[in-house]
Amino acid sequence: MTAPIAPTPRAVTQQRASLLRSVLRQPLGAIALSVIALFVIVAIIGPWIVPGDAYTAHLDAILLPPGTDHILGTDPSGRDVLSRLIIATRSSMLGATIALVVAAAIGISTGLVAGYYRGWFESIFSYGASLFLALPSMVVLLAARSVIGPNLWWAMVIFGVIVSPAFYRLTFATVAGVRHELYVDAARTSGLSDVRIIGRHILSVVRAPVIIQAAGIAGVAIAIQAGLEFLGMGDAKLITWGGMLNDGFQAIYRQPWLLLWPTLALVLISVALTLVANTLRDVLERSSSARRSRSSEQAPAVYTIPVGSALSVRDLEVAYGNHKAERAVVVRNVSFDVAPGEVLGLVGESGSGKTQTAFAILDVLPGGGRITSGCVALAGKVTTQAQRAHERGRSVAYIPQEPMSNLDPSYTIGAQLTKPMRKCAKMTKTEANANALRLLTRVGIANPERVMSLYPHQVSGGMAQRVLIAGAIATEPDVLIADEPTTALDVTVQAEVLDLLRDLQAELGMAMVIVTHNFGVVADICDRVAVMQDGSIVETGDVESVFDRPQHPYTRELLGAILDDASVRTLPSSTTTNGVPS
Amino acid sequence: MGRFIARRIVAGISLLFVITSAAYFLLYLSGGDVARNLLGPTATDAQVAAKATELGLDQPLLTRYWDWLSGALTGDFGNSWASRAPVTELLSGRVAVTLTIVVAAVIVSGIGAVILGSLASSRGGWVDRTIQVASLVGAAVPGFLIAMVLVLVVAINLGWFEPTGYINPSTSITGWLSTAVLPITALAVAGVAGVTQQVRGSMLDERRKDYVRTLECRGLSSRTITYQHVLRNASGPALNVLALMFVAMLGGAVVVEQVFSIPGLGKLTVTSTLSSDVPVIMGIVVVTVVLVVILNLLIDLLQAWLNPKVRLS
Numbered sequence: 001m002t003a004p005i006a007p008t009p010r011a012v013t014q015q016r017a018s019l020l021r022s023v024l025r026q027p028l029g030a031i032a033l034s035v036i037a038l039f040v041i042v043a044i045i046g047p048w049i050v051p052g053d054a055y056t057a058h059l060d061a062i063l064l065p066p067g068t069d070h071i072l073g074t075d076p077s078g079r080d081v082l083s084r085l086i087i088a089t090r091s092s093m094l095g096a097t098i099a100l101v102v103a104a105a106i107g108i109s110t111g112l113v114a115g116y117y118r119g120w121f122e123s124i125f126s127y128g129a130s131l132f133l134a135l136p137s138m139v140v141l142l143a144a145r146s147v148i149g150p151n152l153w154w155a156m157v158i159f160g161v162i163v164s165p166a167f168y169r170l171t172f173a174t175v176a177g178v179r180h181e182l183y184v185d186a187a188r189t190s191g192l193s194d195v196r197i198i199g200r201h202i203l204s205v206v207r208a209p210v211i212i213q214a215a216g217i218a219g220v221a222i223a224i225q226a227g228l229e230f231l232g233m234g235d236a237k238l239i240t241w242g243g244m245l246n247d248g249f250q251a252i253y254r255q256p257w258l259l260l261w262p263t264l265a266l267v268l269i270s271v272a273l274t275l276v277a278n279t280l281r282d283v284l285e286r287s288s289s290a291r292r293s294r295s296s297e298q299a300p301a302v303y304t305i306p307v308g309s310a311l312s313v314r315d316l317e318v319a320y321g322n323h324k325a326e327r328a329v330v331v332r333n334v335s336f337d338v339a340p341g342e343v344l345g346l347v348g349e350s351g352s353g354k355t356q357t358a359f360a361i362l363d364v365l366p367g368g369g370r371i372t373s374g375c376v377a378l379a380g381k382v383t384t385q386a387q388r389a390h391e392r393g394r395s396v397a398y399i400p401q402e403p404m405s406n407l408d409p410s411y412t413i414g415a416q417l418t419k420p421m422r423k424c425a426k427m428t429k430t431e432a433n434a435n436a437l438r439l440l441t442r443v444g445i446a447n448p449e450r451v452m453s454l455y456p457h458q459v460s461g462g463m464a465q466r467v468l469i470a471g472a473i474a475t476e477p478d479v480l481i482a483d484e485p486t487t488a489l490d491v492t493v494q495a496e497v498l499d500l501l502r503d504l505q506a507e508l509g510m511a512m513v514i515v516t517h518n519f520g521v522v523a524d525i526c527d528r529v530a531v532m533q534d535g536s537i538v539e540t541g542d543v544e545s546v547f548d549r550p551q552h553p554y555t556r557e558l559l560g561a562i563l564d565d566a567s568v569r570t571l572p573s574s575t576t577t578n579g580v581p582s
Numbered sequence: 583m584g585r586f587i588a589r590r591i592v593a594g595i596s597l598l599f600v601i602t603s604a605a606y607f608l609l610y611l612s613g614g615d616v617a618r619n620l621l622g623p624t625a626t627d628a629q630v631a632a633k634a635t636e637l638g639l640d641q642p643l644l645t646r647y648w649d650w651l652s653g654a655l656t657g658d659f660g661n662s663w664a665s666r667a668p669v670t671e672l673l674s675g676r677v678a679v680t681l682t683i684v685v686a687a688v689i690v691s692g693i694g695a696v697i698l699g700s701l702a703s704s705r706g707g708w709v710d711r712t713i714q715v716a717s718l719v720g721a722a723v724p725g726f727l728i729a730m731v732l733v734l735v736v737a738i739n740l741g742w743f744e745p746t747g748y749i750n751p752s753t754s755i756t757g758w759l760s761t762a763v764l765p766i767t768a769l770a771v772a773g774v775a776g777v778t779q780q781v782r783g784s785m786l787d788e789r790r791k792d793y794v795r796t797l798e799c800r801g802l803s804s805r806t807i808t809y810q811h812v813l814r815n816a817s818g819p820a821l822n823v824l825a826l827m828f829v830a831m832l833g834g835a836v837v838v839e840q841v842f843s844i845p846g847l848g849k850l851t852v853t854s855t856l857s858s859d860v861p862v863i864m865g866i867v868v869v870t871v872v873l874v875v876i877l878n879l880l881i882d883l884l885q886a887w888l889n890p891k892v893r894l895s
Contacts, residue, residue: 131601133826134874136833142855143863147609223724227837230726231852249730249841256734263727274722364795393801405792408811410889416797424801455890471800 019208022283029279035272042086043093052080054087054239063255072261075244076251085261087239092222092269095156099221100214102160107167108210112198114168115175126172129165137162137224145233152225152235159224163217170213174206208284215277219270226266241265305377310511311338311361311479315374318353318360318535329372330356331535338511340478345522345543346515347558348532354515357532358481361513362398363388379478393424397477399501401484403464407456413467414452421474439470443500462493469500476508483515498524519559523547531555583886583893590882594875598868602654605867606647609860619858620663637663650864659865664857669865672850677869679748680839680846684831686766691773692824696813698774699781699820703789704808713778720775726837729768733841737764746843765842769834773827780823784816791815817888825881829874 023029042049052070058078066073072081114125137159144158178184178201187197228234229242230249241262248258303314318331331353338344346354359365361376363385375382378391388396400406408416417439418432427435433452440448443466456464465485472480485501486494502525505512514526522529522543530540531552539552550556617633618625625633634640638649653660659669702713737745743764749757788794789812797807836848843849847866854862886893 131597134597134829134871134878135601136829136836136870136874138833138836139851139866139870142836142851143605143609143867146855146858146860146863219722224833226724227726227834231837231840233852233855245727245730252730252734252738256738259730259734263730266727267723270722270724271719274718278718359795362799364798366790392799396799398796398799400792400796402792406796408793408797408815409891410811410814412890419806420797420800420802423803423806457891468796471796475801 019280019283023276023279026279026283028275029283032272032275032279035268036276039089039093039269039272043090046086046090050080050083050086052083054079054083063251063258065255066257073255073257075247075258076255077247081244081258081261084239084244085241085265088241088244088262089265091152091238091240092225095152095225096218096221098153098156099160099163099225100218102157103164103217104167104210104214106161107164108171108206110164111168111171111206112175112202115172116179116194116198116202118176118179122172125168129168132162132165135162138227141224141228142231142233145228150233150235152229152238152240155228155234156221156225159221163220166213166217167210170209171206174209175202178202178205208280212277212280212284215273215280219273222266222269222273226262303375303377303382305380305382306337307380308339309337309377309380310340310342311513312336312377312380313357313361313374314377316357316360316371316376317373318356318365318369319372320368329535330369331360334374334532334535334537336530336537336540338479338513340511341505341509342528343505343512343514343526345526345529346513346532347517347519347522347529349517349558352532353535354532355483356535358398358483358513358515361388362392362396362481364392364398393420394475395478397472397475397480399465399468399472399480399482399485402488403461403468404456404488406468407464409456411455412452413454413456413459417452417467417471417474420471425475435474436470439474440467442473442504443467443470444496445470462489462497465489465493465497466500469497469504473504473508473510477510480505480510480512481515482512484517485514486521487516487518501525519547531558586886586892587879587883590879594879598871598875601871602864602868603647603651606650606864607643609863610643610646616663616858616860654868659868660861662854662859662862664854664859664862669861672862673847673865673869676845676847676850677873679750679844680832680835680848681873682751683762683765683839683844683846684769684828684835686762687769687773687831688824688828690766690770691777691827694770694774695777695781695820695824696817698778700785700808700813702778702782703785703812704804710782713782717775717778717782720771721779723771725768725772725834726841728771729765729838729841732764732768748842748844748846761842761844765835765838765844768838768841769831772834773824773831776827777820777823781813781816781820784819785812788812788816814888818885821881821885821888825878828877832870832873 023033056079058074061070061074061078062076064070064074064078070080070082072085075081075084110121110125110128114121140162141155141158145155148154184197184201187201192200225234226240226242226245229238229240230245232246234240234243236243244262245259248255248262251258305312305314312335314335316331316334317329319327319329321327334353334357336344346357348354356365356369359369360371365371371385376388377383378388378395383391392398407413411419414433414436417436418427418429421427421432421435422429425432436452437448440451445451445463445466451459451463451467459467465488469485482501486497489497498521501512501514504510505525514521516522526543528541529543529546530537531546531554532538533554539546539550539555541551546555547559550559616639617630617637621629621633631640638646641649650660657670659673661668662672665672698713698717702710733745737743744761748761751758751762785808794807794812797811798804832847835846836851838844839846839848840852847869850862851866853859854866
């Protein structure tokens with residue numbers, strides 16, 4: 001019996017090969033990998049390629065400058081520096097390998113067990129990890145050396161144990177994350193033993209992060225080993241970079257160049273290892289620093305905007321990605337007008353571009369997104385990006401979908417409400433406080449003083465949404481954009497919030513755009529509706545006419561689906577409210 | 583909040599107890615014939631036995647451990663085997679020296695990382711790329727190499743600072759600066775580099791969150807949002823990395839002190855390692871772990887101050 005999504009060994013090898021290839025494709029990654037490969041080769045064939053005598057002291061040739069006989073010169077005992085450098089590569093690489101193998105063996109195995117079984121394993125191993133993390137490894141290695149003597153290999157074994165928590169934490173977090181994924185459950189119900197599940201499904205998940213971590217640890221191992229030898233704590237019989245640094249440091253006034261070569265070797269390998277880890281991480285994540293791009297809106301003259309329109313959008317196109325090949329257009333040819341006091345519903349399924357349109361109007365498109373053509377006009381005037389940014393929180397306001405994630409968890413509600421008032425409307429602290437209390441009362445919060453002193457995690461979703469509404473109307477905006485303002489709320493709270501929005505809109509005479517997938521919301525509050533599909537508006541008109549005579553097949557489909565859905569949902573609940581169990 | 587602090591203190595004490603006990607047994611069990619090692623091969627058996635009695639080595643290990651532990655609780659870590667001086671006396675002056683340098687390096691790392699990390703995450707472009715490459719290289723190069731380069735270039739060739747030695751800040755602040763700037767720099771390079779990467783990464787993560795968009799829509803400037811909201815919420819993970827950096831710097835100080843001939847804990851560690859002076863090494867382990875526990879407690883308090891969820895739970 002095989003598990004449904006078990007990756008075949010072949011798929012895994014292919015994946016691994018492609019990971020290596022994609023690192024090699026990056027110029028820095030390719031250079032770094034070649035440097036590491038070079039060091040490994042030198043470590044292996046070192047003794048056969050040395051040009052001079054690395055071991056015997058020649059008192060007639062001490063501290064010679066670089067020359068034809070000795071390419072990099074000689075050290076204070078007259079030994080050939082290049083030869084010593086080559087020989088030393090082996091012990092450094094071998095030491096790093098020992099530390100890495102020990103750390104990986106301990107860290108990965110305990111991490112797998114603790115992440116998979118949790119419970120006692122987790123408590124014990126995590127406590128152990130925190131013990132090791134509290135210890136500076138250099139101090140431990142020196143303490144150990146005082147009893148086991150100058151043995152580099154044992155020092156590296158001990159170092160491997162001390163740094164094993166790095167692997168443990170990584171493996172534990174990854175495994176605990178996938179522990180309850182469906183494919184792991186499926187493998188378990190299909191009768192696979194725990195050992196095979198860990199081996200086949202879970203190890204493949206931790207592989208990439210482990211490789212990244214390994215490169216980092218190898219670098220630290222090489223550095224700490226050199227540090228020990230530099231202190232004179234290493235094995236005197238071994239030639240090492242750290243030992244060469246020590247020799248060079250003794251002769252720092254006479255021949256400072258002696259320090260350069262082992263330093264160069266250490267820096268090269270450390271930087272190469274870090275770069276490989278970093279390239280791998282970039283290849284795996286491919287996200288990082290996508291910045292918000294500047295828009296390339298067209299010259300404003302060509303658009304006709306109705307006089308007295310609060311918000312007008314003309315031929316709006318929004319796209320992500322810079323290169324032609326990867327560019328994705330998410331909104332195209334979108335045009336509409338909203339008059340003061342009018343409510344427009346922007347309706348469509350998720351992915352139809354309605355939220356992207358709203359973000360474009362507010363100039364808050366996520367990284368990589370920008371307006372590629374068309375324009376947005378406020379109060380009858382075509383705006384630039386900078387003008388729209390300036391109008392945010394003044395004449396244009398926004399109410400988000402998910403109330404909890406839209407409040408900063410670190411500040412009290414009062415602080416978040418009053419800060420924009422003081423920064424944008426230049427109110428004093430007392431004015432802003434009084435204004436915030438008034439607004440909170442207006443949005444139906446019973447105990448505003450108390451709510452002001454609470455943090456977001458201490459209030460309910462409905463309360464948080466009222467707070468966000470209060471913040472949005474604080475400057476009495478002309479245009480209010482609400483992105484699914486009721487979707488994340490409980491059904492009873494939804495109706496209250498919708499009532500509140502309708503009242504506020506009428507009271508302040510705002511033009512309002514409600515982004516929603518719910519025709520119930522449209523029927524309740526909107527004057528006009530625009531239906532979006534695949535980034536374009538397919539139908540627009542008065543709410544009544546669109547509801548009674550939908551023209552576009554997609555509108556009819558949406559209306560039909562919602563009516564079916566509503567009947568299914570409302571029937572059982574209406575029977576229970578009547579007290580008659582179904 | 584009170585219970586939170588109490589829990590952290592209990593956890594710290596248990597950590598201290600477990601590590602020092604483990605260190606005690608490992609160091610004394612594997613120590614071999616200490617008395618003979620101390621006296622050298624020419625000593626007679628009677629001399630060795632007398633030495634062992636003098637050091638208390640003829641007692642059972644558990645009895646000795648109990649004596650050590652009850653002494654340690656009152657601040658008495660016994661006497662050095664090599665110099666016969668009380669361990670506490672050997673430690674007292676040196677802890678301050680090392681701690682001054684390491685704490686200064688931690689502060690420099692924290693400030694530098696906040697500046698560079700927020701710059702990299704909010705500017706993007708070549709500023710971001712330059713900072714990223716610099717922090718990668720800075721994190722990769724071992725601190726003692728930087729120390730040696732600083733001695734060679736800044737101290738010996740340029741003569742701007744003292745290449746070796748140490749002057750207490752209580753004696754002369756300028757004197758302290760002339761001896762401490764280079765070691766602090768050598769330790770802080772890796773700290774700045776490592777914490778910068780974390781600050782940059784978590785600020786980028788934080789910037790993608792919903793509340794940032796909402797704050798933008800309420801009209802706050804991007805500077806206010808970056809420094810008052812994004813940075814504050816991103817500082818939690820960065821503080822954890824800074825705590826790990828402190829541990830790493832305590833270790834790094836051993837080598838850096840050697841390069842600059844600074845009479846701190848590091849130098850004491852090296853000399854007592856070479857002479858297998860186990861009581862002194864035990865004292866160093868205790869002091870190190872106490873420092874780490876205290877720093878972690880401070881970081882926890884800072885986290886709680888920054889994050890109301892931790893504080894109020």
